[in-house]
Amino acid sequence: xxxxxxxxxxxxxxxxxxxxxxxxxxxxxxxxxxxxxxxxxxxxxxxxxxxxxxxxxxxxxxxxxxxxxxxxxxxxxxxxxxxxxxxxxxxxxxxxxxxxxxxxxxxxxxxxxxxxxxxxxxxxxxxxxxxxxxxxxxxxxxxxxxxxxxxxxxxxxxxxxxxxxxxxxxxxxxxxxxxxxxxxxxxxxxxxxxxxxxxxxxxxxxxxxxxxxxxxxxxxxxxxxxxxxxxxxxxxxxxxxxxxx
Amino acid sequence: xxxxxxxxxxxxxxxxxxxxxxxxxxxxxxxxxxxxxxxxxxxxxxxxxxxxxxxxxxxxxxxxxxxxxxxxxxxxxxxxxxxxxxxxxxxxxxxxxxxxxxxxxxxxxxxxxxxxxxxxxxxxxxxxxxxxxxxxxxxxxxxxxxxxxxxxxxxxxxxxxxxxxxxxxxxxxxxxxxxxxxxxxxxxxxxxxxxxxxxxxxxxxxxxxxxxxxxxxxxxxxxxxxxxxxxxxxxxxxxxxx
Numbered sequence: 142x143x144x145x146x147x148x149x150x151x152x153x154x155x156x157x158x159x160x161x162x163x164x165x166x167x168x169x170x171x172x173x174x175x176x177x178x179x180x181x182x183x184x185x186x187x188x189x190x191x192x193x194x195x196x197x198x199x200x201x202x203x204x205x206x207x208x209x210x211x212x213x214x215x216x217x218x219x220x221x222x223x224x225x226x227x228x229x230x231x232x233x234x235x236x237x238x239x240x241x242x243x244x245x246x247x248x249x250x251x252x253x254x255x256x257x258x259x260x261x262x263x264x265x266x267x268x269x270x271x272x273x274x275x276x277x278x279x280x281x282x283x284x285x286x287x288x289x290x291x292x293x294x295x296x297x298x299x300x301x302x303x304x305x306x307x308x309x310x311x312x313x314x315x316x317x318x319x320x321x322x323x324x325x326x327x328x329x330x331x332x333x334x335x336x337x338x339x340x341x342x343x344x345x346x347x348x349x350x351x352x353x354x355x356x357x358x359x360x361x362x363x364x365x366x367x368x369x370x371x372x373x374x375x376x377x378x379x380x381x382x383x384x385x386x
Numbered sequence: 387x388x389x390x391x392x393x394x395x396x397x398x399x400x401x402x403x404x405x406x407x408x409x410x411x412x413x414x415x416x417x418x419x420x421x422x423x424x425x426x427x428x429x430x431x432x433x434x435x436x437x438x439x440x441x442x443x444x445x446x447x448x449x450x451x452x453x454x455x456x457x458x459x460x461x462x463x464x465x466x467x468x469x470x471x472x473x474x475x476x477x478x479x480x481x482x483x484x485x486x487x488x489x490x491x492x493x494x495x496x497x498x499x500x501x502x503x504x505x506x507x508x509x510x511x512x513x514x515x516x517x518x519x520x521x522x523x524x525x526x527x528x529x530x531x532x533x534x535x536x537x538x539x540x541x542x543x544x545x546x547x548x549x550x551x552x553x554x555x556x557x558x559x560x561x562x563x564x565x566x567x568x569x570x571x572x573x574x575x576x577x578x579x580x581x582x583x584x585x586x587x588x589x590x591x592x593x594x595x596x597x598x599x600x601x602x603x604x605x606x607x608x609x610x611x612x613x614x615x616x617x618x619x620x621x622x623x624x625x626x627x628x
Binding site: 144145147148149151152155156157218222223224226227228229230231232233234383385386 | 467
């Protein structure tokens with residue numbers, strides 16, 4: 142399993158898409174924080190207040206969508222590039238392939254998330270002083286939000302990899318997720334906010350303490366996302382037992 | 387040794403492979419011959435654990451592929467369905483397979499030398515010719531220095547010099563005591579390298595024989611003899627003999 146994980150990391154490192162998605166994640170986060178600070182200060186919000194910090198930092202998870210895409214590519218990309226044959230010849234036990242991809246996508250999510258959190262902090266710190274505020278580096282709230290954003294990125298990476306293994310078609314998996322997160326969840330929100338709280342986009346907002354929504358506690362949100370990931374992964378493993386490569 | 391025992395694979399209402407049984411002996415080249423769509427690739431994919439037989443089993447040295455301890459060290463395979471990430475270099479592709487299979491990194495350089503691809507190893511595979519991709523596939527198959535080689539249409543994309551080079555390689559492997567099973571629909575090629583012959587048509591084995599049995603009284607295989615036999619066995623109104 143250790144060799145398999147090392148090989149999956151090597152695949153990730155030797156793919157340009159990985160680096161493009163990392164750049165996209167960081168730029169998106171930086172721009173989102175700039176935007177949030179402009180909006181917050183225009184509305185005369187005290188940036189040092191709890192609500193101010195939540196308003197500015199909750200956007201740190203904006204890049205999570207790119208981690209989800211990376212996760213899908215890690216798994217389904219093997220079918221798109223037709224490298225799955227070589228992968229399964231090396232590792233005929235498919236559950237091992239699926240599991241190692243999930244683990245690699247999750248840890249890539251941690252790295253992407255941590256770099257995004259660092260970027261968010263640096264940008265916020267800079268703009269706070271430019272506007273005459275002091276960024277509360279000692280605030281537990283700020284760290285809770287940033288930690289939540291790293292967790293969200295890790296879990297979105299896992300969801301992406303699990304879905305990619307199940308669906309195999311990269312475009313369908315990515316389009317499906319986009320449609321779900323940005324359209325279907327909004328429609329469900331219209332019908333029932335209580336139900337929508339339990340769905341992935343809302344769970345991601347819970348993890349970063351979005352101040353504008355009625356959300357689940359961070360811990361509950363993380364557990365529910367983990368359950369989604371595990372269910373999709375197990376479905377992929379069971380489906381794979383009956384599928385040809 | 388490769389043993390395929392009564393293997394059947396059904397796709398929808400079509401029996402792509404129908405009770406196929408044959409053996410590829412150790413230290414010999416077995417040619418697996420048949421028209422397009424006869425079931426050659428499907429049979430090889432079942433042998434390699436990529437597809438599950440509906441009936442029967444295909445064994446490599448007595449084991450199913452997915453039960454082999456170290457598949458890459460036991461079997462080397464070249465299949466038409468193999469692709470490469472276009473942006474990744476040939477050497478990185480080999481390093482990834484070597485890493486996953488627990489094969490020493492230095493072996494990557496050795497197999498690149500064997501397939502004469504060293505000078506192009508650092509270039510992205512997206513810019514490789516069909517022949518270079520085929521050499522990379524052979525290099526991948528050789529990484530684990532396996533005693534068994536399974537090659538599906540290995541000469542695809544090779545130029546005449548490449549085909550001659552591949553023939554020498556295949557003969558050399560058999561001389562070293564390896565088991566080589568290769569599929570082809572190019573009769574000439576099979577005639578030149580195979581010791582053992584399996585002909586498949588419409589999912590069924592229609593003949594399994596030693597090449598030497600096709601020889602005439604002078605010990606040589608007459609020109610056109612294999613072609614004659616092939617058409618006799620695979621023409622649409624051929625009788626299936628078992």
